Amino acid sequence: MNYGYYPGCSAKSTSPEFDASTLALIDFLDLGIKELKDWVCCGASSMHAVDKIIHTSLSAMTLDAANSEKKDIMVQCPACLAHVLEAKEVLNENGELAADVKEAVGKEIEAKMKISHFSSILHDEYGLDRIKEKVTKSLNALKVASYYGCLIVRPQELMKYDDPENPMKMDDLVEACGASPVEWPFKTKCCGAGTAISDTPITLDLTYEILRMAKQNGAECITVLCPLCHNNLDLRQKKIEERYGEKFDLPIIYYTQLIGLAFGLDPKVLQLDRLFVDPFPLLKSKGIL
Amino acid sequence: MARIGVFVCWCGSNIAETVNVSKASEISGNIPGVVYSVDYKYMCSDPGQTLLKNAIKEHNLTGAVVASCSPRMHEKTFRKAAKDAGMNPYMLEMANIREQCSWVHDNKDEGTDKTIDLIRMMVEKVKRNHPLEDIKIPVTKKALVIGGGVAGIQAALDIAAGGVPVVLVERESSIGGKMAALDETFPTLDCSQCILTPKMVEVSQDPLIEIMSFSEIEKVEGYVGNFKATIRKKARYVDTDLCTGCGTCWLKCPVKVTSEFEQGLGKRKAIYIPFPQAIPSRPRIDPENCLKLTKDRCGICQKVCPTKAINYDDVDRLVEVEVGAIVVTTGYKIMPVSEFPEYGGGRYKDVVTALQFERMVCASGPTLGELQRPSDGKLPETVVFVKCVGSRDPEHHHSYCSKICCMYVAKQTMLYRHKVHNGNCYVFYIDVRSNGKNYEEFVRRAQEKEGAQYIRGRVSQVYKDGEDLVVEGADTLTNSQVKIKCDLVVLATAMEAPDGIKELAQKLGISYDQNGFLTEAHPKLKPIESSTAGVFLAGCALSPRDIPDSVSEASGAAAKVLGLLSKDEMHKDGVVAFVNEATCVACQNCIRVCPFVAIQLKDICNRKGEVLRQVADVNPGLCVGCGTCTPSCPSRSIELKGFTDAELFAEINALAEL
Ligand SMILES: Cc1cc2nc3c(=O)[nH]c(=O)nc-3n(C[C@H](O)[C@H](O)[C@H](O)COP(=O)(O)OP(=O)(O)OC[C@H]3O[C@@H](n4cnc5c(N)ncnc54)[C@H](O)[C@@H]3O)c2cc1C
Ligand code: SF4
Numbered sequence: 038m039n040y041g042y043y044p045g046c047s048a049k050s051t052s053p054e055f056d057a058s059t060l061a062l063i064d065f066l067d068l069g070i071k072e073l074k075d076w077v078c079c080g081a082s083s084m085h086a087v088d089k090i091i092h093t094s095l096s097a098m099t100l101d102a103a104n105s106e107k108k109d110i111m112v113q114c115p116a117c118l119a120h121v122l123e124a125k126e127v128l129n130e131n132g133e134l135a136a137d138v139k140e141a142v143g144k145e146i147e148a149k150m151k152i153s154h155f156s157s158i159l160h161d162e163y164g165l166d167r168i169k170e171k172v173t174k175s176l177n178a179l180k181v182a183s184y185y186g187c188l189i190v191r192p193q194e195l196m197k198y199d200d201p202e203n204p205m206k207m208d209d210l211v212e213a214c215g216a217s218p219v220e221w222p223f224k225t226k227c228c229g230a231g232t233a234i235s236d237t238p239i240t241l242d243l244t245y246e247i248l249r250m251a252k253q254n255g256a257e258c259i260t261v262l263c264p265l266c267h268n269n270l271d272l273r274q275k276k277i278e279e280r281y282g283e284k285f286d287l288p289i290i291y292y293t294q295l296i297g298l299a300f301g302l303d304p305k306v307l308q309l310d311r312l313f314v315d316p317f318p319l320l321k322s323k324g325i326l
Numbered sequence: 327m328a329r330i331g332v333f334v335c336w337c338g339s340n341i342a343e344t345v346n347v348s349k350a351s352e353i354s355g356n357i358p359g360v361v362y363s364v365d366y367k368y369m370c371s372d373p374g375q376t377l378l379k380n381a382i383k384e385h386n387l388t389g390a391v392v393a394s395c396s397p398r399m400h401e402k403t404f405r406k407a408a409k410d411a412g413m414n415p416y417m418l419e420m421a422n423i424r425e426q427c428s429w430v431h432d433n434k435d436e437g438t439d440k441t442i443d444l445i446r447m448m449v450e451k452v453k454r455n456h457p458l459e460d461i462k463i464p465v466t467k468k469a470l471v472i473g474g475g476v477a478g479i480q481a482a483l484d485i486a487a488g489g490v491p492v493v494l495v496e497r498e499s500s501i502g503g504k505m506a507a508l509d510e511t512f513p514t515l516d517c518s519q520c521i522l523t524p525k526m527v528e529v530s531q532d533p534l535i536e537i538m539s540f541s542e543i544e545k546v547e548g549y550v551g552n553f554k555a556t557i558r559k560k561a562r563y564v565d566t567d568l569c570t571g572c573g574t575c576w577l578k579c580p581v582k583v584t585s586e587f588e589q590g591l592g593k594r595k596a597i598y599i600p601f602p603q604a605i606p607s608r609p610r611i612d613p614e615n616c617l618k619l620t621k622d623r624c625g626i627c628q629k630v631c632p633t634k635a636i637n638y639d640d641v642d643r644l645v646e647v648e649v650g651a652i653v654v655t656t657g658y659k660i661m662p663v664s665e666f667p668e669y670g671g672g673r674y675k676d677v678v679t680a681l682q683f684e685r686m687v688c689a690s691g692p693t694l695g696e697l698q699r700p701s702d703g704k705l706p707e708t709v710v711f712v713k714c715v716g717s718r719d720p721e722h723h724h725s726y727c728s729k730i731c732c733m734y735v736a737k738q739t740m741l742y743r744h745k746v747h748n749g750n751c752y753v754f755y756i757d758v759r760s761n762g763k764n765y766e767e768f769v770r771r772a773q774e775k776e777g778a779q780y781i782r783g784r785v786s787q788v789y790k791d792g793e794d795l796v797v798e799g800a801d802t803l804t805n806s807q808v809k810i811k812c813d814l815v816v817l818a819t820a821m822e823a824p825d826g827i828k829e830l831a832q833k834l835g836i837s838y839d840q841n842g843f844l845t846e847a848h849p850k851l852k853p854i855e856s857s858t859a860g861v862f863l864a865g866c867a868l869s870p871r872d873i874p875d876s877v878s879e880a881s882g883a884a885a886k887v888l889g890l891l892s893k894d895e896m897h898k899d900g901v902v903a904f905v906n907e908a909t910c911v912a913c914q915n916c917i918r919v920c921p922f923v924a925i926q927l928k929d930i931c932n933r934k935g936e937v938l939r940q941v942a943d944v945n946p947g948l949c950v951g952c953g954t955c956t957p958s959c960p961s962r963s964i965e966l967k968g969f970t971d972a973e974l975f976a977e978i979n980a981l982a983e984l
């Protein structure tokens with residue numbers, strides 16, 4: 038394993054708990070992954086709609102940052118992942134856009150490195166068996182709905198993450214930690230993503246359906262791997278409940294936080310107290326804390 | 327001395343506009359060996375042909391060059407005319423001055439020069455041509471039909487009606503194909519069984535038709551008129567001669583398994599006939615589930631069989647049949663719902679294929695026509711049909727249209743509403759393709775009179791919300807998203823080439839397309855011929871089709887077979903490869919490259935019958951004159967009659983004016 042960590046800007050702003058729990062796992066499992074020094078914001082949800090060249094150049098600069106440290110890239114945010122994968126593809130295809138990007142960045146950039154999502158690294162490279170061995174505090178059959186969101190699996194040709202209709206990686210990971218994954222149909226339904234800002238009611242409608250479906254299928258909490266999904270489900274859960282007159286009380290917990298709990302890490306270190314929907318009553322009632 | 331005539335055709339203005347035909351004819355007259363040249367408006371017309379015939383006779387021509395269109399178009403016409411006038415037809419050649427000259431150029435001077443070059447080339451070739459004879463092949467007056475669906479049944483019946491014996495090979499234990507599983511059929515809603523079973527009985531009673539059910543093609547050798555097919559009669563564990571089809575065995579058999587014929591919705595026994603009207607009405611034992619054959623227990627069927635027809639020691643047997651022609655009618659299969667997880671396929675029992683729906687409403691189906699959804703037997707009050715599932719979807723599955731789903735979905739909405747008068751039924755569609763006789767009217771009836779609600783758009787997801795299935799999709803006409811709660815989802819999944827089709831095609835030496843459907847020799851003019859002479863195609867083996875199309879093609883193929891087998895011997899083009907045995911070193915290059923397996927080694931023996939050496943030997947019956955072998959020979963020992971090195975080099979030299 039020779040990864041450098043590309044946290045992305047969400048991890049450094051709206052979702053520090055994702056960043057903290059990720060670093061805690063890296064440290065605990067002794068993966069030797071360090072944050073890349075010169076990573077650049079990927080342009081998030083807006084740049085790719087505005088200017089293709091600038092958009093691709095931003096991610097190309099992150100690739101360059103990895104090259105200068107001779108590292109592969111580990112990503113957590115699915116949007117960042119999509120964008121660096123796309124930049125890698127553009128550079129390797131070496132067409133007109135690649136030439137523009139080289140000009141914009143001002144240099145040749147090799148794009149040979151491996152780019153993986155952290156959950157894939159844990160699932161495929163570190164391995165479920167070794168994770169199981171490290172579990173000291175079982176998640177005690179906690180019923181978890183894994184919610185992957187729309188981005189990590191699509192487009193399949195680019196992301197190559199998992200079965201785009203029924204991904205299982207997070208389910209497998211939390212199961213290895215003793216939880217009981219919930220079988221439900223909305224694993225990859227869109228949460229509304231950035232429309233939360235431009236047209237909130239649309240997001241509220243979509244996230245309502247996700248919460249309702251998770252609850253209906255018996256979930257006690259939802260685990261996520263995308264900061265934007267997390268925001269829409271966690272931060273706005275109260276609003277959703279008000280709008281629909283329905284109480285969900287479904288903690289939205291990053292998968293890194295759940296795994297960290299199973300490894301017996303301190304909830305403070307995992308920053309579980311930063312979640313808007315309080316997870317502690319549930320975790321306590323389940324005997325996890 | 328060669329006496330050659332040159333005939334330059336105007337093809338109306340097609341050639342004459344870009345080629346100075348009179349100049350071309352005049353200059354051709356000066357080529358050494360040419361004793362007559364002329365230009366004429368339409369050489370292929372009756373007067374044109376008469377001109378050719380008269381010139382051959384009057385000028386005692388030994389050869390002729392017709393400069394006109396492609397030989398693909400009219401070589402046969404002119405060679406026949408030459409023959410009628412007493413000339414060996416192979417002494418006539420065509421110079422293609424239309425497709426290869428006038429149609430692709432626009433400068434008349436250059437066109438004329440090129441025309442003269444082309445004529446000179448052919449004149450030089452004709453000078454070196456040898457008279458060739460057509461090859462005569464005896465024919466076996468018997469036909470083989472592979473696949474016993476409605477197409478195979480029709481082909482067998484029509485061939486037998488012409489007095490020619492037929493072997494009908496079907497790999498399942500009964501003939502009937504998919505049609506046997508359908509309920510009522512569009513566009514007239516007559517019951518499929520009622521129109522098919524009489525035909526199946528007719529097949530079984532026709533003394534000229536031999537049904538080999540539960541059998542497959544092992545090997546096919548030979549060529550048009552003279553095929554030898556080896557057929558594997560798979561072990562059935564029931565002696566079909568002794569068995570009377572009384573049914574005692576399958577009544578008593580204790581093992582129940584899922585029925586393939588019922589599309590997984592019903593049960594059958596380990597010894598079974600797939601459906602009550604099966605032909606032959608003889609059971610077979612399914613060795614994977616029979617207690618006797620798996621665990622050496624039970625043995626009930628043998629005990630109860632009144633005619634001692636059960637034989638647990640049965641084995642596969644190979645039989646050989648000699649036939650003159652083959653019809654391939656191997657039909658199709660449909661994609662299973664499990665290929666569509668986004669539509670809940672494989673996850674929810676109430677997401678079914680259209681073929682399953684046929685069984686669910688069919689009076690002879692597992693519920694005797696009482697519509698029940700598979701999960702809990704509830705009568706579905708709302709049904710959603712989704713069309714183009716796997717078809718017209720090049721990103722994920724097939725780019726082709728399965729052609730008949732529009733029609734059977736319209737039919738199934740009617741069948742549904744006839745069972746559930748107040749039921750709601752919705753159809754998601756991309757287009758409605760109803761281009762057959764009375765088809766558009768039929769779809770209109772479903773929409774306007776029978777209450778089917780059509781929504782134009784694709785479905786994104788099917789999921790379960792509590793007890794209900796929910797279909798989410800787009801309505802592109804109102805530009806809105808739709809969500810429909812329903813009890814049953816029917817997916818009109820794509821029709822695909824059946825399993826094993828590629829292997830069969832390889833055995834037969836016929837070609838298939840990227841989707842595995844068999845390829846016709848010409849998409850318009852030879853739609854039921856395969857690329858191999860004597861092998862014909864019909865029905866869904868070619869691509870998705872409905873019953874009327876399958877049946878008409880089957881009758882067409884039967885007519886072709888009867889035409890072919892009507893003569894005692896067949897005449898075949900004389901253009902075949904031949905070997906110079908004196909120089910052949912038996913390296914076998916040609917044998918390896920021949921795509922038609924037309925070349926073998928033969929022994930050269932002395933008078934005492936001792937083998938001296940071996941040489942390559944061409945079977946003129948199999949050779950199609952493709953010429954693949956000739957360049958492979960290191961000693962230039964194999965050549966193609968009508969296209970020898972001497973003839974071809976003469977053409978090239980003429981062009982180079984050597
Ligand atoms: C749901 C549904 C509803 C339909 N409804 C209608 C309708 O209402 N009206 C209509 O006109 N059409 C309808 N059709 C279409 C109809 O089923 C076909 O047009 C028709 O069955 C084609 O007949 P076939 O003989 O070409 O193929 P098939 O019926 O598929 O028969 C092929 C036969 O060949 C056998 N076979 C395959 N491979 C081999 C092999 N290697 N060796 C030996 N045997 C082999 C198979 O076992 C089978 O018996 C419907 C189709 C579907 C899927
Ligand atoms: S021997 Fe096999 S087929 Fe016969 S009755 Fe027993 S299980 Fe059925």
Ligand code: SF4
Pocket residue numbers: 905909910911912913914915916917941942958959960961962963964
């Ligand atoms: S390639 Fe030529 S030399 Fe070799 S076997 Fe064939 S005919 Fe004879």
